Amino acid sequence: MEWQKIFAVLHELIRSTAIAALTLVAAGNKYELGYSVMFVAILFALYGFHAAHYDKMAVNDFGRIANILEDDDGACNGRTIKNPNRLLKALALTRRGRRRRAIVTISSFALLCAFLWSVVVSMWAEGIDIYSWPDELKDEGFYPTLLLIGTLMLGFIVAFDWIYWRETQCVMPLFDAAQGVPFDPQRHGTPRKYSWFGLPSMWFTSKEAYDDLRLWITRAQRLDASGKRRRQSVDSAGLVSKLNPEEMAIFALDAAGGCQLHNALLHAKLYSVQARQFLAREESGASGLRPIAKGEEPEELNLRLIFFDSQSKEYLEPEEEYLQGQVHLLSSVRSQDTFCSEAYPL
Numbered sequence: 041m042e043w044q045k046i047f048a049v050l051h052e053l054i055r056s057t058a059i060a061a062l063t064l065v066a067a068g069n070k071y072e073l074g075y076s077v078m079f080v081a082i083l084f085a086l087y088g089f090h091a092a093h094y095d096k097m098a099v100n101d102f103g104r105i106a107n108i109l110e111d112d113d114g115a116c117n118g119r120t121i122k123n124p125n126r127l128l129k130a131l132a133l134t135r136r137g138r139r140r141r142a143i144v145t146i147s148s149f150a151l152l153c154a155f156l157w158s159v160v161v162s163m164w165a166e167g168i169d170i171y172s173w174p175d176e177l178k179d180e181g182f183y184p185t186l187l188l189i190g191t192l193m194l195g196f197i198v199a200f201d202w203i204y205w206r207e208t209q210c211v212m213p214l215f216d217a218a219q220g221v222p223f224d225p226q227r228h229g230t231p232r233k234y235s236w237f238g239l240p241s242m243w244f245t246s247k248e249a250y251d252d253l254r255l256w257i258t259r260a261q262r263l264d265a266s267g268k269r270r271r272q273s274v275d276s277a278g279l280v281s282k283l284n285p286e287e288m289a290i291f292a293l294d295a296a297g298g299c300q301l302h303n304a305l306l307h308a309k310l311y312s313v314q315a316r317q318f319l320a321r322e323e324s325g326a327s328g329l330r331p332i333a334k335g336e337e338p339e340e341l342n343l344r345l346i347f348f349d350s351q352s353k354e355y356l357e358p359e360e361e362y363l364q365g366q367v368h369l370l371s372s373v374r375s376q377d378t379f380c381s382e383a384y385p386l
Contacts, residue, residue, distance in 0.1 A: 041293065043207050043241050044097060050200045051094050057193040058087045064186050075183060079190050082149050089142040090197050093204055096132060096284045099291045106130035110365050112260065112311045116318050121338055123318075124362055125308040127291075127301055128253075128260045132284050139282065146197065153191050160184050208286040210243035211250050222246050226353050239350065242289040249343055254279040255310070256341050259329075262313045292345060292358070299361035302345040306360065309338040 061083050065076035109126040160183075212223040213231055222245045223231055230239055244250040258279050292298035310319045310329070318338040319329040332338060347356040 043203065044290070046203065047094065047097055047200065050196055050203075051090075054087065054090055054193060054196045054200065057189060057196060058083055061186065061189050061193070064182075064189060066182055072182060075186065079186050082145075082152075083190060083193055085145055086149065086193065086197055089138075089145065090200060092138070093201065096286050097290065099287055102130050102132065102287045102291060103297070107365075108367055110367050110369055112309075112313060114309075114311060114316070114318055116332055116338055117334065117336075121309060121318065122307070122362075123309040123311055123338075124304045125256070125260050125311065126365060127288075127304040128257050128308055129313075131257060131261075131287055133257075133261070133280055133282070142201075146194070146201075149190070149194055150198075153187065153194060156183075156187050157191070160187065206237070207241040208284075208289070210240040211247050212243050212245050214246070225348060226355065239348070242285055244285075250283070251279070252341060253305075253343060254283060256308055257283070259310060259312045259314075259319065260308070295358070296361070298345065298347075298358040300363060302358045303360040303362045305341055305343040305345050308341045310341075311338070 061080060065080060066072040067076065106127050106129075109129050111126050112123045112129075114121055114123060213233075215221045215223040215228050225239060234240065244253075261280075288301055292301050310321070311317070312319050312329075315331075318332045320332050320336060320339060322328050322330060345358060347358075348354075349356060
């Protein structure tokens with residue numbers, strides 16, 4: 041909750057800085073025009089990447105989409121199996137390559153700012169007389185001022201992204217790698233890499249838990265199909281390239297949301313929306329998935345949603361609560377008698 045407030049302050053600073061850059065542009069000559077267009081284009085690109093991150097902090101879209109989706113219940117061995125997976129279907133995904141493009145853009149702009157500041161500082165230190173320059177370059181306040189605004193925005197975005205990745209993208213290291221023992225803050229304290237600023241806001245206890253959730257979401261969101269969406273959203277292993285677990289964590293801060301999410305993470309089945317059937321993983325040593333065999337039970341995700349109280353060093357677990365969805369699958373529909381509205385996970 042505290043980090044949400046910090047994120048909101050940083051977002052407001054970044055937005056205000058972008059607006060300030062617009063108020064400082066000039067077009068008195070071709071040099072000012074080119075300099076202004078270059079900075080504004082870069083700052084707007086940076087703001088676009090930042091807005092995509094900040095949008096994941098708002099769970100209104102997540103809750104609304106989850107409420108108009110249906111759980112993928114299915115038939116297995118002659119009976120209907122409940123599959124509370126619509127919360128997994130509503131999670132937002134990040135397209136593959138977006139993080140790399142953001143890093144390249146931020147790094148390139150940081151190098152440009154460093155180069156321009158070195159020029160400005162050397163001019164100040166050496167006392168270069170700019171009045172001997174062409175008239176178009178004699179505005180000694182315009183260029184450093186816009187550079188300062190750009191540098192400030194870059195600093196705010198780097199701070200936001202660093203906090204974002206630290207607080208929301210953590211997979212706990214193993215306490216004993218040889219035995220495969222996960223790190224337990226209650227028993228083992230705080231990992232060394234989090235000793236300065238404390239534990240992150242949310243984490244997965246192991247990479248296996250993180251990968252299992254990626255697998256379930258991949259199948260639940262029709263990403264096992266071929267096509268453009270698959271290429272944009274999955275990695276080379278065919279799994280969701282990146283999750284946004286902060287949506288689930290913020291949703292779980294509400295008591296009712298936490299109970300529903302706990303039930304979904306525990307009991308969601310491995311189900312392929314593309315094939316419309318339950319799946320099972322191959323035996324150890326083999327890779328891939330197969331349809332459920334006769335007599336088998338569908339595999340549940342079996343992840344537990346736990347709250348860790350850093351004051352008492354105790355774990356808290358929400359109750360399991362399942363709410364029946366308010367929408368249902370239609371086998372057929374007459375197009376002349378319907379009004380359709382299409383919704384996309386954001």
